[in-house]
Amino acid sequence: MRRTALLATVTALVAGALVWPAARQADAAPVTFAHPGVTVSKSQLDFARTQVNAGAQPWKAAYDQMMASKYGDLNRVPKPRATVECGSYSNPNYGCTDEREDAIAAYTDALAWYITRDDRYAKKSIALMDAWSAVIKEHTNSNAPLQTGWAGSSWPKAAELIKYTYTGTWANSGRFATMLRTVYLPEVINGSNSNGNWELSMMEAAVGISVFLEDRTSYDKAIAKFRTRTAAYVYLSSDGALPKTVPSQNLDTTAKIVNYWQGQSTFVPGLTQETCRDFTHTGYGISAISHIAETSRIQGEDLYGTDVGERLRQALGFQSKYQLGEAVPSWLCGGSLTLGLGPVTETGYNALHNRLGIAMTNTQKLTEQNRPSGSNNLFVAWETLTDGDNPN
Numbered sequence: 001m002r003r004t005a006l007l008a009t010v011t012a013l014v015a016g017a018l019v020w021p022a023a024r025q026a027d028a029a030p031v032t033f034a035h036p037g038v039t040v041s042k043s044q045l046d047f048a049r050t051q052v053n054a055g056a057q058p059w060k061a062a063y064d065q066m067m068a069s070k071y072g073d074l075n076r077v078p079k080p081r082a083t084v085e086c087g088s089y090s091n092p093n094y095g096c097t098d099e100r101e102d103a104i105a106a107y108t109d110a111l112a113w114y115i116t117r118d119d120r121y122a123k124k125s126i127a128l129m130d131a132w133s134a135v136i137k138e139h140t141n142s143n144a145p146l147q148t149g150w151a152g153s154s155w156p157k158a159a160e161l162i163k164y165t166y167t168g169t170w171a172n173s174g175r176f177a178t179m180l181r182t183v184y185l186p187e188v189i190n191g192s193n194s195n196g197n198w199e200l201s202m203m204e205a206a207v208g209i210s211v212f213l214e215d216r217t218s219y220d221k222a223i224a225k226f227r228t229r230t231a232a233y234v235y236l237s238s239d240g241a242l243p244k245t246v247p248s249q250n251l252d253t254t255a256k257i258v259n260y261w262q263g264q265s266t267f268v269p270g271l272t273q274e275t276c277r278d279f280t281h282t283g284y285g286i287s288a289i290s291h292i293a294e295t296s297r298i299q300g301e302d303l304y305g306t307d308v309g310e311r312l313r314q315a316l317g318f319q320s321k322y323q324l325g326e327a328v329p330s331w332l333c334g335g336s337l338t339l340g341l342g343p344v345t346e347t348g349y350n351a352l353h354n355r356l357g358i359a360m361t362n363t364q365k366l367t368e369q370n371r372p373s374g375s376n377n378l379f380v381a382w383e384t385l386t387d388g389d390n391p392n
Contacts, residue, residue, distance in 0.1 A: 029216035029223075030299045036160035037298045038208040039291050039347070043392035045165075048385055049115045062372035062385035063115060071101070071108035071375065074124050078102050078131035084151075086143035096147055097377075099136075102128050103154035104381050110161035111382060122166045125158055130172045133179040139187055146198050148187040152205030153291070153379040155180065156212040163212075180209045189218055191225045193249050196233040196273045197281050199225065200288035201379065207292050211299065226292050227308065233274075233285055234311035235267045243267060266331045270318025276333035279319060283342040286315050287380050290348035294387075297351070304351050312348045313358060320345065320362040324369075341366075343373030346383035350390055 036042055051059035066072055079102065081095035090096045109125035112118070132155075139148045159180075162170055170176075188202035188209075206222035209215075231244045243261065245251040251260055258265045262276035274282045289312050293303040303309060322328060323341045345367045353360045367373075371388065375381035 028301075029210070029219035030301075033211055033214050034298050034300070035164040035211075037295065038157045038160045038211050039294050039298075040157070040386045041298045041392065042165070044386060044390050045111075045114050045161075047390050047392050052115055052385075058371045058384050058388055062382060062388065065372050065374055066108060066382045066385060067112060069108065069374070071105040071381070072112055072121075073105075074109075074120055076102075076105055076124070076128070078128045080132045080135035082135055082137045083140055084136065084138075084144075084147060085140045086147040087141045088143055090143060090147075092141070096143070099132070099147070099151045100154070100378055102132060103151045103158070104375060104377070104379075106158035107154050107161075107381060110158045110166075111385070114161055114165055119166075119168055122162060122168060125162055126166075126170050126172075129155065129158060129162070129176050133172060133176040136179060136183055138183065145187055145192050145202055146194075148184055149198070149201035149203075149205045150379040152180070152184040152188060153201065153208055153288075154381070155184070156205075156208035159212050160208075177213055181213055181215075185209050185213075185215075185218060189221060191229070191248075193246070195277070195281065196229055197285040197288065199229045199246075200233065200285045200292075203229065204288040204291050204379070207295055211295060223292075223296065226289075230289055230308050230311055233272055233289070234315045235271045236269050236307065236311060236314065238307075239267075241267075243273070262333070264333060268318075270314035270316075271332075272315055272319070275319065275337070278338035278340065279323060280338075280340040280342060282315075282319060283340070283344040283376075284378070286312070286319065286348065287342070287344035287376075289315070290344070290351070294347050294351060304356065309352060309356075313352050313360065316345055316348050316352075316363040317360060320366040324362060324366055342376045343370060343380055343383065344376070345370070346373055346387040350387045354389055354391065 048059055052063045079098040084095040084099050085092055086096040106125045106128040109121045113122035159176060163173055188206045192198040192202055203222045203226040210219035210222060228246055232246045235243045242257050251257045261273050264276045272282050272285060293308055296303045319341055322337055323339055328335050328337050345363055349360060349363050349367045352358045372384040
């Protein structure tokens with residue numbers, strides 16, 4: 001009997017049926033989530049608050065910019081809808097702009113609360129979140145996954161700050177969590193085969209929502225999709241003659257890959273899948289990569305030390321030099337680029353240059369030139385304030 005039991009145990013171990021307790025695996029959710037922990041940590045917030053209160057720059061200017069924006073208006077009236085319908089390029093636009101901007105406003109008010117300790121801002125953030133969690137049921141039409149990703153990236157940033165730093169009460173926090181779990185997460189968690197910025201933004205939302213919900217399964221799934229998509233979005237020489245691909249897209253010939261990369265057939269480090277489309281969409285992808293890497297860092301995993309960090313560094317540097325005005329060679333996008341990178345460099349630049357000490361001359365110049373960076377009115381907001389030269 002004992003021999004039979006031992007044999008059964010060994011067989012189970014070989015088959016992988018038994019798993020011994022182990023330290024956290026790479027790309028695995030933390031056993032205990034850190035809060036607030038979606039793109040900004042408490043230590044980062046404390047640094048920003050200290051700098052603002054001391055009148056130090058660029059943080060004071062960034063704070064003033066935020067407080068003067070429409071998103072910091074305490075008289076803002078939320079405009080929730082049961083169904084948010086967004087077609088291509090938000091046409092039709094039934095609640096798309098309202099939802100994204102109310103979510104950014106909730107985050108803005110939460111930041112304002114943290115820095116000022118004026119609970120009017122916390123209450124306003126709560127009012128915006130409560131208005132939407134009481135009403136919204138679904139996102140529809142062709143842009144539904146992307147819209148959900150954009151709004152779903154801002155909501156958990158606001159919710160994390162309020163739930164874990166506000167000293168008052170948030171009676172409907174459970175209802176808000178249910179909204180994220182039932183309306184947002186199912187729309188983004190399975191990813192997208194569209195242009196890469198879609199899936200990257202969707203995974204940003206999925207990761208942030210998973211942190212707030214403390215959902216380890218969804219977190220792991222989102223990070224895995226993110227790693228695959230990032231490798232297929234930014235080219236490195238180590239990838240070989242052609243960029244990596246996402247298996248589900250069946251880009252199994254050179255012609256298909258070149259077509260997907262907007263007709264670009266010469267691949268160099270830092271080129272992205274959408275560089276030859278335009279820098280605005282490229283900026284969305286780069287921003288989402290930096291946000292997820294930052295959230296993961298706060299949660300105890302260093303993606304900056306993996307290919308994710310190298311791809312982010314190369315993408316920032318490559319796009320920055322052309323955004324700054326360097327002449328476009330004839331082999332790149334037919335010799336013409338559509339610029340407009342947006343306020344997307346602070347998080348990645350701070351992580352790679354300030355924390356890790358990597359020289360990033362072009363990214364540094366562009367970042368400092370654009371300070372204080374504001375909002376792209378979609379899912380990026382106030383990153384000079386939260387990330388600018390922040391050592392934490």
